[in-house]
Amino acid sequence: MSTRPTPFDPARSPGRQLTRRGLLGRAAAAGLLAGPAAGLLAACASSGEASSEAAEGSDDNPFGFDPASQIDAVFFTGGFGEEYPDAISDAFAAHYPEAELGALKTETIGTVVQPRFAGGTPPDMVNNSGGDELDLAGLVNDGAVLDLTPLLDAPSLDDPQVPVRDTLQPGTAEAGMFGDRMFALNYSYSTYGIWYDAALFRTHGWAPPTTWDEFLELAAEMSDAGIAPFIHTGEHPWYIHNVFMEWIYREGGLPVIAAIDNLEPDAWRADAVVLAAQRLQELVDRRLVYPGAEGLDHTQSQQVWLDHGAGLIWNGSWLENEMRDTTPPEFEMTFAPPWAPSNSPATPYGTMRVGAGEPFVVPADGANTAGGLELLRVMLSRAAASAFTELTSSMTVVAGATGGVDSTALTSATEAASAAPEVMDWKALGWYGAHLMDDALLPEIADLMAGRSDAERLIDRIQQAADQVAEDDSIEKFTRDA
Known part of the structure; x- marks a missing residue:
């Protein structure tokens, strides 16, 4: 799906993360390792700097890109469809008509790209997103993707006097950073929260809830109307983990999240975390979740919601485009910030998550790293960004590139983001994703929502995983201010 955030922005796309160990395992299973494992690591490891084969750059051509060269790019098409890569290709051709851009489209990034990383012949640019995404943290640690700081410092195409970094929405660079360097360009600018049908709500006289008690009152009325109050996708627990983290932030604020990070x-084990976990269990125990949600994938759960089988769903602003073909014409897809898990949270209503997602990387061992960087620079032009928005009804990180799109979904999400009294985020689940997310939070929260676990066990498992990370000196640590 996703305006998909990166491993640095854990409100990111569903799916497993491929660790270094997993990379070796998959390569061996696929028969890609003809020699010792060290050969693969040598193939993946590099300085993380642009290839020395690239020509010297200039103001007009900052990366030394050969305008008649070939570029090998791979795009994820799950959430935003297959049209936008064509629009990007057209924008690139307008600047470089002699270049040959090969734009492969796929919904299985890891399956397509991982063997190429393993073999030392990765593409020049990868849209690392979706349920089969690679573990970016592992790639960064192995030096397998470039530091994109030179992209931020390069002249923008729209105004060469203005560097690319100054044309981007706030927080774009930070969303793709490890330490003080950006390794992923997050292209979409997404809002994350609760979605409902405004037409349905008008018919029944309902309003989006702001507190837990308001949610329970609404849930009772929805149940009386034969509508499940809430639905999620059990097949991809990434979605429901965001509800958990949003409730933690709403209840405890940044100090609680910073302690976690x-x-x-x-x-x-903070009170806000305990309450958020208990509220998830309460959703299950009170039967406020659509029956069988634990067995649905994201599009199935979204379709149930569109068919009014459920009244509320958590999602990101890619939702409208992802379900465009099956959304009833009378359905008014509308965004609301997350309600609080209590009646007296630490943060005001309207506090929400908004930021850059959908990560793009330039593999360090690509044959044309300069081409990969220049492709990203073209994508950050207003023309390319506006085309993306027009095709997907989703904003990009390019400030002012609105594309002239007018929809209830996009308008409501944009207005909520603009009015947000506080913007939430969390970092640890991205910094240590394979350890905290894949090995602990995601499987345990899936079990909780399926009735196979409980709030106490969820907290025990994620705290144990966090303790193991803290005690492991081989894992690089990061910190943030409260």
Whole structure:
């Protein structure tokens, strides 16, 4: 799906992360390792800097790109469809008519790209997103993707006097950073929260809930009307984990989240975390979730919601485009910030997550790293960004590139983001994703929502995983301010 955030922005796309160990395992299973594993690591490891074969750059051509060369790019088409890569190709051709851009489209990034990383012949640019995404943290640690700081410092195509970084929405660079360097360009600018049909709500006289008690009152009325109050996708617990994290932030604010991100002892046992976990269990115990949701994938759950089988769903602003073909014409897809898990949270209503997602990387061992960088620079032009928005009804990180799109979904999400009294985020689940997310939070929260676990076990498992990360000196640590 996704305006998909990166492993640095864990409100990111569903799917497993491929660790270094997993990369070796998959390569061996696929018969890609003809020699020792060290050969693969050598193939993946590099300085993380642009290839020395690239020509010297200039103001007009900052990366030394050969305008008659070939570029090998791979795009994820799950959430935003197959049209936008064509629009990007057209925008690139307008600047470089002699270049040959090969734009492969796929919904299985890892399956397509991982063997090429393993073999030392990765593409020049990869849209690393979707349920089969690669573990970006592992690629960064192995030096397998470029530091994109030179892209931020390069002259923008729309105004060469203005560097690319100054044309982007706030937080774009930070969303793709490890330490002080950006390794992923997050292209879409997404809002994350609760979605409902405004037409349905008008018919019944309902309003989006702002507190837990308001949600329970609404849930009772929805149940009386034969509508499940809430639905999620059990097949991709990434979605419901965002509800959990949003409730933690709403209830405890940044200090609680910062303690989690900084791996402080017992941070996952804070009162706000306990309450958020208990509320998830309450959704299940009170039967407020659509029956069988634990077996649905994201599009199936979204279709149930579109068919009014459920009244509320958590999702990102890619939702409208992802379900465009099956959305009833009378359905008024509308965004609302997350309600609080109590009646007296630390943060005001309207606090929400908004930011850059849908990561693009330039593999360090690509044959044309200069071409990969220049492709990203073209994507950050207003023309390319506006075309993306027109085709997907989703904003990009390019400030002012609106594309002239007018829809209830996009308008409501944009207005909520503009009015947000506080913008939430969390980092640890991205910094240490394979350890905290894949090995702990995602499987345990899936079990909880399926009735196979409970709030206490969820907290125990994620705290244990956080403690293991904190005690492991081989894992690089990061910190943030509260």
